[in-house]
Amino acid sequence: METTTFDNVQKQITKGHLLLLYVSMANCSVCHAVKPRIEKLFQNHSFPVLHLEAEHYPEVAGAFQVMTAPVILGFFNGKEIHRQARFIDFNKLEKSMENYQSLDLSVTYDDLFN
Numbered sequence: 001m002e003t004t005t006f007d008n009v010q011k012q013i014t015k016g017h018l019l020l021l022y023v024s025m026a027n028c029s030v031c032h033a034v035k036p037r038i039e040k041l042f043q044n045h046s047f048p049v050l051h052l053e054a055e056h057y058p059e060v061a062g063a064f065q066v067m068t069a070p071v072i073l074g075f076f077n078g079k080e081i082h083r084q085a086r087f088i089d090f091n092k093l094e095k096s097m098e099n100y101q102s103l104d105l106s107v108t109y110d111d112l113f114n
Contacts, residue, residue, distance in 0.1 A: 001039045001049045006057040016077045018047040025069040
């Protein structure tokens, strides 16, 4: 898991690829317990897993409507596809991310409707 900046997170989201964002706070005991589980769960996945320390970037609250920590956000094609806060269902999170990762994007709109 890469600890990064708010600007880098915004750039990664606009690229449109699948990514997972973990938002934490330094004084959050739940955050410290969740982070290693996230790292272990997604260590062998091909999409980026980014970590943002919210106390360094107060704009994260407005940009992502994050009012508590920890928060896990999944993004695909520049849009939020998954959100969990405080109490994390790791099975649901993994299944959601794997579903998006396994999408066949080689099928185009024309293939489907023409």
